[in-house]
Amino acid sequence: MSWNPTDYQFAWNVVWQYRFWLLEGTLLTLKIAAVSMTLAMIFALPLALLRMSRLRFLSGVAMIYIAVLRAIPLLVFILWMYFGVTLVTGLQVDAFGAGVICLTLQYSAWLAEIYRAGLQAIDKGQREAALSTGLSQSRAFAKVIWPQAWRIIIPPLASNFIGIIKDSSLVGVIGLNELMRQAQIADSLSFRPFELFTAAMVIYIILALIISPLASLVERRAARSLSVQTRRATRTRRSLGAAA
Amino acid sequence: MDGSFTSVSADTQAGAGPLLELKEAHKSFGHVDVIKGVSLTVRKGEHVVIFGPSGGGKSTLLRMMNLLETPDSGTLTFEGKQYFPRMDSVLNRHRVLQQLRSQIGMVFQRFNLYPHLDALHNVTLSLTDVKRMSRKAARLKAEASLAEVGLKDRMDHYPSQLSGGQQQRVAIARALAMDPKVMLFDEPTSALDPELIGEVLGVMERLAREGMTMVVVTHEMGFARRVGDRLVFVSEGVIAESGGKEILSTPGEDRTKAFLEAVL
Ligand SMILES: Nc1ncnc2c1ncn2[C@@H]1O[C@H](COP(=O)(O)OP(=O)(O)OP(=O)(O)O)[C@@H](O)[C@H]1O
Ligand SMILES: [Mg+2]
Numbered sequence: 001m002s003w004n005p006t007d008y009q010f011a012w013n014v015v016w017q018y019r020f021w022l023l024e025g026t027l028l029t030l031k032i033a034a035v036s037m038t039l040a041m042i043f044a045l046p047l048a049l050l051r052m053s054r055l056r057f058l059s060g061v062a063m064i065y066i067a068v069l070r071a072i073p074l075l076v077f078i079l080w081m082y083f084g085v086t087l088v089t090g091l092q093v094d095a096f097g098a099g100v101i102c103l104t105l106q107y108s109a110w111l112a113e114i115y116r117a118g119l120q121a122i123d124k125g126q127r128e129a130a131l132s133t134g135l136s137q138s139r140a141f142a143k144v145i146w147p148q149a150w151r152i153i154i155p156p157l158a159s160n161f162i163g164i165i166k167d168s169s170l171v172g173v174i175g176l177n178e179l180m181r182q183a184q185i186a187d188s189l190s191f192r193p194f195e196l197f198t199a200a201m202v203i204y205i206i207l208a209l210i211i212s213p214l215a216s217l218v219e220r221r222a223a224r225s226l227s228v229q230t231r232r233a234t235r236t237r238r239s240l241g242a243a244a
Numbered sequence: 245m246d247g248s249f250t251s252v253s254a255d256t257q258a259g260a261g262p263l264l265e266l267k268e269a270h271k272s273f274g275h276v277d278v279i280k281g282v283s284l285t286v287r288k289g290e291h292v293v294i295f296g297p298s299g300g301g302k303s304t305l306l307r308m309m310n311l312l313e314t315p316d317s318g319t320l321t322f323e324g325k326q327y328f329p330r331m332d333s334v335l336n337r338h339r340v341l342q343q344l345r346s347q348i349g350m351v352f353q354r355f356n357l358y359p360h361l362d363a364l365h366n367v368t369l370s371l372t373d374v375k376r377m378s379r380k381a382a383r384l385k386a387e388a389s390l391a392e393v394g395l396k397d398r399m400d401h402y403p404s405q406l407s408g409g410q411q412q413r414v415a416i417a418r419a420l421a422m423d424p425k426v427m428l429f430d431e432p433t434s435a436l437d438p439e440l441i442g443e444v445l446g447v448m449e450r451l452a453r454e455g456m457t458m459v460v461v462t463h464e465m466g467f468a469r470r471v472g473d474r475l476v477f478v479s480e481g482v483i484a485e486s487g488g489k490e491i492l493s494t495p496g497e498d499r500t501k502a503f504l505e506a507v508l
Contacts, residue, residue: 132348134346134370135342144369148360
């Protein structure tokens with residue numbers, strides 16, 4: 001059986017025919033990504049703080065956790081979690097839960113490193129100034145350190161959100177009808193892989209294209225005062241005389 | 245509410261007892277001894293100027309006074325209460341530290357203003373957070389402090405929109421707004437262009453005249469001569485010499501003499 005690409009008759013109407021399937025898949029993809037990302041963003045903060053702990057045992061534990069989770073291929077992790085762990089522990093975890101757990105755990109490791117880089121970029125003097133006026137450690141963090149680090153963290157956070165959307169396509173292997181799997185099922189019924197996977201690809205691209213400018217908008221708004229600072233700091237010092 | 249720091253002068257005259265007392269302080273980083281047994285008493289209303297060669301331990305000494313740097317040994321007493329060492333539970337220890345620091349203002353060489361907050365909110369943060377003032381009260385208080393340093397019209401400027409001299413004056417206002425009983429300055433003018441130094445020294449001199457207790461690390465010898473009640477020469481982790489203004493013209497120690505010749 002030979003297949004000559006030049007003979008291929010496109011039938012884009014199949015995409016229209018399965019539009020609700022694809023839409024449903026897209027919504028589930030977004031749901032998985034949003035839930036996992038939110039949880040990962042929360043979980044990553046204590047992880048980053050542990051990693052930065054002065055107690056070597058704590059930072060060691062965090063370091064190992066991060067290294068291990070980043071090393072596991074996500075597909076293996078998902079299969080292990082859904083089929084393996086449930087079998088051994090007897091816990092009933094549905095596909096959605098298993099997928100979210102895996103994405104959350106793995107992305108929390110990535111995000112923890114991003115948080116750490118952001119937090120370490122803040123001058124030590126900021127914390128000292130806050131403490132010197134009597135702020136507690138936690139208030140200094142919440143009011144002074146984190147708002148500044150946050151601005152540094154937003155752009156890599158956005159690219160990780162795009163990453164989590166793409167990686168959620170792997171969750172289809174445990175039977176979750178996200179976008180990728182919906183396209184696959186539609187293909188198995190219609191034998192139109194080119195059209196359907198093209199459609200899936202286009203949807204992934206659109207999602208990414210929506211997120212990037214959204215993130216840079218947030219970033220620009222958040223970083224306005226800071227970016228002004230770096231540009232002006234040197235200039236003002238030279239040119240501005242005694243203005244008062 | 246006694247907003248301005250002019251009120252300080254009144255109780256300054258009253259007593260000249262020790263306000264802040266560091267005794268036999270030692271501190272090392274790794275295996276480098278940075279402070280080797282320093283005792284320093286700051287009396288109410290007194291203006292202590294600390295000077296000495298780079299790396300001599302001036303900043304470390306100053307930072308021990310509000311326990312930003314924890315001594316390895318020695319004692320720190322503030323208003324008769326011992327703040328170091330203490331036998332507190334972990335929770336209490338933080339509260340006691342906060343209590344100490346909220347009464348001691350500190351001004352840094354590199355200003356350390358919060359870049360994400362405008363001048364006003366740089367000042368109000370600790371008022372609402374530490375002093376638990378209402379937003380409105382904090383705002384009034386901060387406006388008064390900023391007015392004292394001549395920056396009332398720059399309240400809505402971010403640090404990035406201010407000159408170095410203005411930034412340092414906001415930093416002074418931030419410390420002042422807490423009504424500190426003593427102000428610590430760590431080389432407040434050495435990150436400034438020469439033409440901006442005057443405006444900051446001017447604010448500090450006025451503070452001094454109004455009776456604020458001050459400990460100032462500086463290489464501005466003119467300021468030291470005008471304002472210093474006691475000059476302390478710190479070198480290699482010890483107080484090599486201390487005394488009145490006369491030690492600037494007739495230093496008793498060779499090290500002091502050598503340093504002054506190099507600076508002047
Ligand atoms: N956190 C630290 N870790 C390690 N070494 C430190 C630390 N802080 C200060 N030191 C060292 O302690 C010594 C004294 O430092 P300190 O900053 O107190 O000196 P200084 O008199 O303020 O100098 P300068 O005039 O340059 O500000 C220096 O050798 C410095 O390298
Ligand atoms: Mg110093």
